[in-house]
Amino acid sequence: MQDYFYALADAMFSKLGGDEQLLLDFSGEDSDFVRLNHNRIRQAGYVAQRRLSLDLIEGQRHAEASIELAGDLEQDLAQLGVTLTQLREQRALLPEDPYLNYATEINASEYHHDNTVIDSHQAVEQLIQAAGDMDLVGIFANGIQYAGFANSMGQRNWHSSASCNFDWSCYLAKDRAVKNNYAGFDWQPVRLAEKIDSMQHQLEMLARPSKTIEPGSYRAYLAPSAVSEIINMMSWGGFGLKSHRTKTTPLLQMVEQGRNLDDSVSLREYHGRGLAPIFTGSGFIKPDHVQLISNGHYQDCLVNSRSAREYAATTNADYEFPGALDLEGGELHSEGVLKELDTGLYINNLWYLNFSDRNSCQLTGMTRFACFWVEHGEIQAPVNVMRFDDNIYNLLGTNLLGLTRERELILDASTYGQRSNRSMELPGILVKDLRLTL
Amino acid sequence: MNEYLNDVARQFSSIAPNVDFWTLRLTAETSEALSVRQGVMQPVYNHVARGALLTVVSGDGCGYAATSDMSPAGLKQAARLAGQWAQQCSVLGLLKARDYPRPQARACYETPVTQHWNDMLLDEKVALLQDANRALKINDSIVDWSAYLGYSCDDSVFTSSAGAHIEQRFHYIHPSLSAVANQGSQTQYRSGGGHNSSRQGGLEQLRLLDFPDAATKLAEEAVALLSADECPQGVMDLVLAPSQMVLQIHESIGHPLELDRILGDERNYAGTSFVTEDMFGSYRYGSELLNVTYDPGHSDQLASYAYDDEGTRAEREYIIRSGILERPLGGATSQARTGMQGVANARQAVWYRPPIDRMANLNVEPGDSSLDDMIANIEHGVYMETNRSWSIDDSRNKFQFGCELGRVIENGELRGLVRNPNYRGISATFWRNLATVGNSDSFKVQGVTNCGKGEPNQSIYVGHASPACHFRDVDVFGGTV
Numbered sequence: 001m002q003d004y005f006y007a008l009a010d011a012m013f014s015k016l017g018g019d020e021q022l023l024l025d026f027s028g029e030d031s032d033f034v035r036l037n038h039n040r041i042r043q044a045g046y047v048a049q050r051r052l053s054l055d056l057i058e059g060q061r062h063a064e065a066s067i068e069l070a071g072d073l074e075q076d077l078a079q080l081g082v083t084l085t086q087l088r089e090q091r092a093l094l095p096e097d098p099y100l101n102y103a104t105e106i107n108a109s110e111y112h113h114d115n116t117v118i119d120s121h122q123a124v125e126q127l128i129q130a131a132g133d134m135d136l137v138g139i140f141a142n143g144i145q146y147a148g149f150a151n152s153m154g155q156r157n158w159h160s161s162a163s164c165n166f167d168w169s170c171y172l173a174k175d176r177a178v179k180n181n182y183a184g185f186d187w188q189p190v191r192l193a194e195k196i197d198s199m200q201h202q203l204e205m206l207a208r209p210s211k212t213i214e215p216g217s218y219r220a221y222l223a224p225s226a227v228s229e230i231i232n233m234m235s236w237g238g239f240g241l242k243s244h245r246t247k248t249t250p251l252l253q254m255v256e257q258g259r260n261l262d263d264s265v266s267l268r269e270y271h272g273r274g275l276a277p278i279f280t281g282s283g284f285i286k287p288d289h290v291q292l293i294s295n296g297h298y299q300d301c302l303v304n305s306r307s308a309r310e311y312a313a314t315t316n317a318d319y320e321f322p323g324a325l326d327l328e329g330g331e332l333h334s335e336g337v338l339k340e341l342d343t344g345l346y347i348n349n350l351w352y353l354n355f356s357d358r359n360s361c362q363l364t365g366m367t368r369f370a371c372f373w374v375e376h377g378e379i380q381a382p383v384n385v386m387r388f389d390d391n392i393y394n395l396l397g398t399n400l401l402g403l404t405r406e407r408e409l410i411l412d413a414s415t416y417g418q419r420s421n422r423s424m425e426l427p428g429i430l431v432k433d434l435r436l437t438l
Numbered sequence: 439m440n441e442y443l444n445d446v447a448r449q450f451s452s453i454a455p456n457v458d459f460w461t462l463r464l465t466a467e468t469s470e471a472l473s474v475r476q477g478v479m480q481p482v483y484n485h486v487a488r489g490a491l492l493t494v495v496s497g498d499g500c501g502y503a504a505t506s507d508m509s510p511a512g513l514k515q516a517a518r519l520a521g522q523w524a525q526q527c528s529v530l531g532l533l534k535a536r537d538y539p540r541p542q543a544r545a546c547y548e549t550p551v552t553q554h555w556n557d558m559l560l561d562e563k564v565a566l567l568q569d570a571n572r573a574l575k576i577n578d579s580i581v582d583w584s585a586y587l588g589y590s591c592d593d594s595v596f597t598s599s600a601g602a603h604i605e606q607r608f609h610y611i612h613p614s615l616s617a618v619a620n621q622g623s624q625t626q627y628r629s630g631g632g633h634n635s636s637r638q639g640g641l642e643q644l645r646l647l648d649f650p651d652a653a654t655k656l657a658e659e660a661v662a663l664l665s666a667d668e669c670p671q672g673v674m675d676l677v678l679a680p681s682q683m684v685l686q687i688h689e690s691i692g693h694p695l696e697l698d699r700i701l702g703d704e705r706n707y708a709g710t711s712f713v714t715e716d717m718f719g720s721y722r723y724g725s726e727l728l729n730v731t732y733d734p735g736h737s738d739q740l741a742s743y744a745y746d747d748e749g750t751r752a753e754r755e756y757i758i759r760s761g762i763l764e765r766p767l768g769g770a771t772s773q774a775r776t777g778m779q780g781v782a783n784a785r786q787a788v789w790y791r792p793p794i795d796r797m798a799n800l801n802v803e804p805g806d807s808s809l810d811d812m813i814a815n816i817e818h819g820v821y822m823e824t825n826r827s828w829s830i831d832d833s834r835n836k837f838q839f840g841c842e843l844g845r846v847i848e849n850g851e852l853r854g855l856v857r858n859p860n861y862r863g864i865s866a867t868f869w870r871n872l873a874t875v876g877n878s879d880s881f882k883v884q885g886v887t888n889c890g891k892g893e894p895n896q897s898i899y900v901g902h903a904s905p906a907c908h909f910r911d912v913d914v915f916g917g918t919v
Contacts, residue, residue: 032523033893033894034523035703035893035894036532037532037701037702037703037705038532038702040530040531040532041526041527041530041531041532042531042532042533042703043500043502043792043794044501044502044523044526044527044531045501045502045503045504045519045520045523045792046502046503046504046516046519046520046523047503047504047505047790047894048503048504048505048506048507049504049506049790050506055481062481063481063482063484064481064482064483064484065483065484065485065486066483066484066485066486067485067486067487068486068487068488068489068506069506070505070506070507070508070509070512071506071507071512072507072509072512075507075509079486083484083486086484087484090482090484090560093560093561094479094482094560094564095479095564097478097479097480097481098478099478100481121522121526124526124530125526125530128530137702137703137705137706138706138893139706139707139893139894141894167706167893168706169705169706171702171705174710174833175709175710175832175833177705179706246581246582246618246620247581247582247618247620247625248582248618248625248627252623252625253623256622256623257623351709351831351832352829352830352831352832353829354827354828354829354838354840355827355840356827356838356840356858356860356917356918357858357860357916357917357918358625358827359623359624359625359858359917359918360917360918362917362918364827364829364838365829366829366830366831366832366836368831368832385831385832385833385836387829387831387836387838387862389838391918414895415893415894415895416890416895416896416897437838437862438836438838438862438864438913
C-alpha cells in the first residue's frame, strides 16, 4: 500500500504547474468487522477503504478535496486528474486564505507494524467457543490500517499497523451486564479465555438482588473506564486553542477565574505513545507530548495548523481534540480500592455524558454495566442505573480523594468513518461525593 | 440516473457469484461545503465517495464485503470475501436463511428540487455567507461567529439476484448560522438558520429555514442570554419548541422503538430498550394526544425515500396512535426475526457499512392548539428551544436534556429570557404528561444529522417533524449559579 501511495503521489506531483504545491493526506484500512449477539454472529464482513485528501495551493489561495479511491493506480489517477482540474477552477474563484499553514521543512518518517495479521475467522471461532453459553454481544474488528502523507516539496511519511479490537459485554438479564475489551497487536486465545472467565465472577455478583440508590451524594470509586468518559467530556472543546480563544472551552473557569483541579491531577497528550501517526495532514511532526494540565493547573493547548497561524502559535497536533491522553497515576493501590472506598458506589462504567452547564464544566451522565453498592469494603449488591450531575472541579478537585497507582491503557473501539486509533492511559479515582440526581 | 453505477451493476450481473442470494448496493456521494468564520472564508470542502456493498447469502449464513474498487476484478474479490463470511455464519450465525429478505422491486426516486445548488454561482454563495457574518457580528460581546452552507447528493443503485433494481438520488442542503457571546467566564451560544436541521431539496429550502435572515436575531439572543437569569428550578409546566422536540422524539421515542435494540443487537454499544415485544398493541406510551408516524412522504425531510436499503418499499405507518404503541421501527430482517410488522427503515449510513434498523422520519402529528392558546393556559412554566445537551440511559428511559434558550411563562404570557435551561424525566412517564399539542402552524420539519448507532459505528441522517408541545409536571432547572 505504501508503494501504491507513493507512486500515486509522484504521478500527481508531475501534473502540477510552476508555482503550485500539493499536499496529499492518505488513510485507509483492510478490516474485518464481526458483530455478535447472543454469542452468535449477527453480521460479518470485510471493508476495504482508501481515502485521499488533497490541498492544492498557489500562494495563499487553495482548494481542498477528499476522494475515496479504488486502490488501483490507473483508475485512481484518472479520477484524480479530473479532481485536480476542478480544484484549479475553484481555487481561482476563492479569496486568499490568511490562515493557510503547512509544513515547508522536510521531515520524513516511516513506521510499520503490519507484518502479522490475525486470522479473523479463526479468532471469531475461538471467542465464541470461549464464551460458551454466556450471552455475549459486541464487535470484533481486525485488520490493517494505513496513513500516509506526501507533499510536492518532497516530504514522505508512512504509518501502518495491524491490530484487533474485540469490545464486548456479557449479559445476565435486561440491562445487567459486564463489559470487557481485548485489543492489541496479537491474539492470545488463552488470555482471552481468562478475561471471559473473570467476567463470570462479576456476573455472579450481578445476580444478587439489585439496590436502587436514592438521589443524593455518595462516596464513589470510578474505574478507569468510567474516568475515560469524564475525560472525554472535558476533551470536547476543553483543550483546543481555538476553543480557548473563542471562550467556548468547558474549562473556561480554569482559564478565566484561575480555578484549579487537585494538585495530583496532571494530564498530557502523549503523541509519543505511537498508536497514531506522528505526522499531521499538513505535514507537521507532532511533539512527543503536550502538557495540558500540570498539578491541577491549566498549562498548554492543542494547536492545529490553522489555529497556529490564526493565533500565532506553534502547531502541536493534527486536531484540537486529544487522541492519546495520559493521566498520571496516584498513590492508591487498585487491589485496595474496595477497602479505601469502605461504603459507597463502585462504578465500572459511565455512559452518555453531556454538559448540564458548559461554563462550569458541569456534567451529567448515567451509570452503566456492572456498578455495585459496597459496604465496609465488601460488594453488597448491583445498583440500578442512576443519573449523576456533578462538575469537574468537584470530581477532580475538592472531592478527589486519590488516584490509583496502576493505570489502564484503553484503546478506543469506535469505528465511525474508520477504526479509531485513539487511546487513553488512566488510573481509577476515589471521590468523596458524587451527586446522583435521578 | 447514474450511468456509471448502472454500468457497474450491469457488469456485475455477468460475474455474479453462484450463491443462494445476493444484493449489490452501489453508492456515489458528492458534497461541497462553504463556510465563512469571522469574515474569513474557510477552506472549501469537496468530497467524492464511490463504493459497493455486496451481500451474499449461503445456506443460513450471510456475509458482506465493501469495496471502492468497482472494477469486475474488485467486485469478484468482494464476492469471494463476502462468501467466506457467509460460510462461517452458516455455522456460527444468529439468523436463519428465512430471515434474509429477497427483494425484487424495480423503482426510481429522486428528491424534488426547485433551485439546484449550481443555480447559484460560487462567488454568490460566498457573498451570502459574508453578508450573514456581518449580520452576526452585532457588537464586541460576539466573540465568534460563522455561517455555513453545504450541499450533498447521494446516488444509489440497488440490485439483487431476485431481479431488484432500485435507483435513488437524494439532494441535501445544509445551512447553519452560529453566534458565540462572552463576558468574563460566561459564554452563551445561539445557532439557527437550519443548523442541525438540514433538509432534502435545493436552495429553495434556505428561505424556509430562515437562512440567512435569522443571523441578527440569533446574535442578539446570544448577547441577551449573558445577562439573563438562570432558568428557574422546580416541577412545572414545560413547552418545547420543535427545535427541542426533535431530540425529545429522537431519544425517548425513536431509539427505544428500534427493533434491533429490542432484539439485543445494540446492547454492547447504543444500548437496549425499556420497550419489549409484548408491549406493542396495548402499551400506553403517552397521553391520548400523542400520535407518532413513520412518514417517508415529506419529500423535504432528511430520511424520505421510496425504498430502504434492504429493498423494502417505504410507506407511512402509525407507530403510536392516541397514545397506544402500535408497531416498532424494524426493517424486513428484524420483522422476519420477530414475526412482527414494522416499517421500511433498514438503512446504511455509508457505502461501507451494512443496513441496520434506523428511525428514518419519525414525526409527532399536529394537534389542534395554537401556540398562543397553549401558552395562555399555563400559569407557571418555561418555554425552551434549540437543543444543546442530551443524555439518556441505555434503556432509553431516564433522560436529561438542555436547550440554548428559555423563556419564563407566567400567568399565560411569555416573559423574559432565562439561560442554561435543562429538564429531566423518564420516558415511560414523560409522554403521558403531554397536555397540549400544537397545530400545523407550529409544525416544523427538522432532523438530526449525526444519529450514532451500530457496531461497526454508523452516523446517519434522520428526520423529525413536530409542532410545539406542552408537558405537565416536569423537573426543570438551570445552570450552576
